[in-house]
Amino acid sequence: MSDVEYSDDDYYDDEDMYDGTQDDADDDGMDMDNEDFQIDAGPKRKPYETEHESLSQAEVERLMRREIEQTRNILGTDESVAGLLLRHMSWNKERLIEQYMDNPSKLTDAAGITIPEPPSPASAAPVRSRSSRPSSKPLPHKRPSPSKKDEPFVCPICFDDAPGLETSGLDCNHQYCIGCWTAYLSSKIRDEGEHFIRCMAEGCSIVAPDCFVHASLLRDEPETWPRFKELLARHYVSCNPSLKFCPHPGCTNTVSCPGASSKSSLLSIVPTVSCGARGIPGQEKGPDSITVAREHKFCFGCPIDSDHRPVICNVAKMWMKKCADDSETANWIKSNTKECPKCNSTIEKNGGCNHMTCKKCKNEFCWVCMGPWSDHGTSWYSCNRYEEKAGIEARDAQSRSRASLERYLHYYNRWANHEQSAKLSLELYKKTEKKMEEMQITSSLTWIEVQFMKKAVEEADKCRETLKWTYAMAYYLCRGNHKELFEDNQRDLEHAVEELSELLEQPIESDTIPTLRQKVTDKTVYVSKRNEIVLDDTANGFLEGRWKWNVHVDGFDDPDPADLAF
Amino acid sequence: MDARLRRVNKEISDCKADTSSGIQIELIDDSPFHLLGTFPGPEGTAYEGGTFKVDINIPDSYPFTPVKMKFITKVYHPNVSSASGAICLDILKDAWSPVLTLKSTLISLQSLLCSPEPNDPQDAEVAKHYVTSKTGFEETARYWTKVYAGAKDNIGVGKTAGGEDQIAIAGLEKAHVDQFEALGFPREQVIDVLRRLNYRGKNVSQISEDRIVEELLK
Numbered sequence: 001m002s003d004v005e006y007s008d009d010d011y012y013d014d015e016d017m018y019d020g021t022q023d024d025a026d027d028d029g030m031d032m033d034n035e036d037f038q039i040d041a042g043p044k045r046k047p048y049e050t051e052h053e054s055l056s057q058a059e060v061e062r063l064m065r066r067e068i069e070q071t072r073n074i075l076g077t078d079e080s081v082a083g084l085l086l087r088h089m090s091w092n093k094e095r096l097i098e099q100y101m102d103n104p105s106k107l108t109d110a111a112g113i114t115i116p117e118p119p120s121p122a123s124a125a126p127v128r129s130r131s132s133r134p135s136s137k138p139l140p141h142k143r144p145s146p147s148k149k150d151e152p153f154v155c156p157i158c159f160d161d162a163p164g165l166e167t168s169g170l171d172c173n174h175q176y177c178i179g180c181w182t183a184y185l186s187s188k189i190r191d192e193g194e195h196f197i198r199c200m201a202e203g204c205s206i207v208a209p210d211c212f213v214h215a216s217l218l219r220d221e222p223e224t225w226p227r228f229k230e231l232l233a234r235h236y237v238s239c240n241p242s243l244k245f246c247p248h249p250g251c252t253n254t255v256s257c258p259g260a261s262s263k264s265s266l267l268s269i270v271p272t273v274s275c276g277a278r279g280i281p282g283q284e285k286g287p288d289s290i291t292v293a294r295e296h297k298f299c300f301g302c303p304i305d306s307d308h309r310p311v312i313c314n315v316a317k318m319w320m321k322k323c324a325d326d327s328e329t330a331n332w333i334k335s336n337t338k339e340c341p342k343c344n345s346t347i348e349k350n351g352g353c354n355h356m357t358c359k360k361c362k363n364e365f366c367w368v369c370m371g372p373w374s375d376h377g378t379s380w381y382s383c384n385r386y387e388e389k390a391g392i393e394a395r396d397a398q399s400r401s402r403a404s405l406e407r408y409l410h411y412y413n414r415w416a417n418h419e420q421s422a423k424l425s426l427e428l429y430k431k432t433e434k435k436m437e438e439m440q441i442t443s444s445l446t447w448i449e450v451q452f453m454k455k456a457v458e459e460a461d462k463c464r465e466t467l468k469w470t471y472a473m474a475y476y477l478c479r480g481n482h483k484e485l486f487e488d489n490q491r492d493l494e495h496a497v498e499e500l501s502e503l504l505e506q507p508i509e510s511d512t513i514p515t516l517r518q519k520v521t522d523k524t525v526y527v528s529k530r531n532e533i534v535l536d537d538t539a540n541g542f543l544e545g546r547w548k549w550n551v552h553v554d555g556f557d558d559p560d561p562a563d564l565a566f
Numbered sequence: 567m568d569a570r571l572r573r574v575n576k577e578i579s580d581c582k583a584d585t586s587s588g589i590q591i592e593l594i595d596d597s598p599f600h601l602l603g604t605f606p607g608p609e610g611t612a613y614e615g616g617t618f619k620v621d622i623n624i625p626d627s628y629p630f631t632p633v634k635m636k637f638i639t640k641v642y643h644p645n646v647s648s649a650s651g652a653i654c655l656d657i658l659k660d661a662w663s664p665v666l667t668l669k670s671t672l673i674s675l676q677s678l679l680c681s682p683e684p685n686d687p688q689d690a691e692v693a694k695h696y697v698t699s700k701t702g703f704e705e706t707a708r709y710w711t712k713v714y715a716g717a718k719d720n721i722g723v724g725k726t727a728g729g730e731d732q733i734a735i736a737g738l739e740k741a742h743v744d745q746f747e748a749l750g751f752p753r754e755q756v757i758d759v760l761r762r763l764n765y766r767g768k769n770v771s772q773i774s775e776d777r778i779v780e781e782l783l784k
């Protein structure tokens with residue numbers, strides 16, 4: 001039924017296109033590498049990318065209007081009634097039509113609507129109403145009417161009895177002063193986030209139509225109206241499994257991702273999406289905007305509001321829960337200071353790089369495993385791989401539980417370290433950025449020539465995000481060839497990122513910039529390639545069903561008893 | 567004048583003017599938005615004869631959001647928390663309407679005492695008691711009314727003269743408590759476990775003694 005075309009739709013389609021171009025024009029073109037960030041470029045999509053589309057609130061509102069328009073044409077009601085019915089039925093148009101055809105008055109009763117009887121020319125169109133007094137006509141389209149001069153009116157809520165007090169009411173004709181209506185609607189919208197607002201009379205189920213809300217807020221609280229419209233859009237989005245509201249604070253964009261709307265799809269894809277916006281709305285033009293304004297990436301499939309590729313939602317959630325439960329035990333890792341493994345003097349980490357050099361004894365070691373740094377460049381050294389032997393040989397329960405904690409800490413340590421390193425290198429970059437800006441003035445370098453640092457920091461940040469989640473994945477992957485290959489790719493990416501981070505911490509002088517620039521640019525390209533390899537391979541592994549877990553994961557076969565994590 | 571203040575002042579003075587309902591609203595401190603409500607327990611119920619005090623907090627957005635009320639007086643009732651006095655009543659939540667008043671809300675509390683709603687309990691243990699043994703529940707509620715709400719002891723409960731009888735407060739049989747206390751468990755712990763397990767009425771035959779001992783050993 002919903003496929004029937006109506007001439008009215010064409011009107012809205014025209015409007016769509018007009019507004020669409022306007023929205024694009026709003027984009028501030030600040031994003032210089034826009035072509036790299038094309039997220040919905042269909043044909044060039046990588047196996048680890050999920051097709052999605054970003055919608056502004058205005059675009060969501062147009063989708064809503066179109067559904068209301070279609071419903072209204074099918075049911076023969078007015079727009080306001082169709083809208084309230086759809087909201088009451090959680091925007092399930094098919095079920096709405098079915099139930100309406102079955103028993104219209106039952107449905108409109110439940111939805112808090114007063115509707116005129118179907119057109120029958122002679123009858124005086126009585127109005128369905130719960131109040132004993134039948135009201136004349138639906139009021140909401142008109143400006144709320146003032147009370148009649150001859151009857152003294154006392155507002156039953158605020159007890160105001162001033163002569164000429166303006167009052168209004170819904171179809172049920174329960175009259176209250178306009179000030180009370182405004183305060184009531186505002187409190188429902190602002191404090192309770194409610195958009196389905198019933199009449200103030202006790203037990204009265206009539207719902208305030210949008211135009212009534214608008215008229216009541218217009219004079220004294222116009223700023224609450226946009227909040228109401230946002231609530232309507234959020235409700236519509238929450239009712240539609242292929243839409244999700246951007247979770248970043250202050251953002252009102254919506255992402256449409258039909259490919260990730262079912263639970264089963266989440267067993268083979270990680271639907272990382274982006275609403276296209278960056279930073280916090282209203283603060284885009286701040287001084288730190290370039291470095292701080294992060295893209296609004298989030299997972300369409302779960303509540304994690306960042307990119308948790310390559311690991312699927314169910315496993316990512318298990319890991320987050322594990323970390324939250326074990327946070328006490330693992331807290332010490334987060335501390336920023338450690339002791340040199342050779343001379344025991346205190347060393348503070350202040351950059352993103354894990355290559356530590358003791359100021360006192362010049363010992364070079366790895367911050368994560370505290371092993372000698374010289375071994376880290378060789379391919380046989382595996383800082384990332386946990387040697388399970390300790391666990392296998394453990395005899396009694398106590399040493400098994402110690403081994404199990406050790407195993408967890410191995411992964412958690414690396415997970416937390418990448419998170420911390422990303423933060424630290426961002427801070428370091430802010431300092432570097434200032435210096436580069438100065439250099440633009442004092443040297444002959446152009447703005448574009450000093451941009452390589454920004455790209456490198458962003459790339460390192462992205463890869464650390466990937467690495468972080470590879471540790472969550474590795475913790476749950478069951479032993480075997482597949483896991484080893486996974487860890488090889490993980491190690492190669494990790495090496496590359498650490499090398500890049502080290503380059504980024506080199507002192508910058510204007511005469512060394514050209515060489516540094518070449519090195520950093522090359523390394524950035526290499527790192528980005530290694531990241532692709534990890535993401536590609538894991539994404540393909542999910543599609544092929546290659547990954548097996550060492551614990552029960554919802555939607556997967558239970559692991560072999562031999563593969564269970566101890 | 568501030569609309570909220572005007573409304574609250576009028577509500578307080580209207581309530582003062584009406585002496586027939588027995589409902590009182592008084593100031594607790596200097597604030598007109600923090601009040602004390604009092605009403606008599608409804609006649610013909612286990613709460614008869616008691617005087618029930620209610621803490622009333624009027625939020626900034628009153629009367630567009632519901633008034634906050636909780637019992638100060640301890641009440642044995644499925645929809646009232648026996649520990650905190652919190653009340654489970656629809657009009658204090660989503661069924662609130664701005665036309666309701668402090669007085670009409672207190673009247674609703676009074677009638678809540680007449681008609682418990684054990685399917686929507688605030689206090690699960692009390693609700694269980696109510697469902698298992700209505701007479702046992704009423705006996706306990708009556709005892710609480712006497713001990714906490716100052717009802718005169720004219721109904722023939724109160725097994726001990728003076729002081730609070732912990733067994734009666736928990737709505738248990740003295741013989742049951744004695745039985746397990748004799749096994750060497752502290753009295754308070756026995757009362758606590760029997761109350762949690764709802765060791766009352768027909769449940770007594772359904773809960774094995776081993777099960778109780780097991781709980782006591784936890």
Ligand SMILES: [Zn+2]
Pocket residue numbers: 155156157158159160176177178179180181
């Ligand atoms: Zn008013």
Ligand SMILES: [Zn+2]
Pocket residue numbers: 170172173174199200201204205206
């Ligand atoms: Zn009404």
Ligand SMILES: [Zn+2]
Pocket residue numbers: 246247248251252253275276277296
């Ligand atoms: Zn966003």
Ligand SMILES: [Zn+2]
Pocket residue numbers: 271299300301302303304308312313316
């Ligand atoms: Zn997810």
Ligand SMILES: [Zn+2]
Pocket residue numbers: 340341342343344345358359360361362363
């Ligand atoms: Zn040292």
Ligand SMILES: [Zn+2]
Pocket residue numbers: 366367368369370371376383
């Ligand atoms: Zn290492």
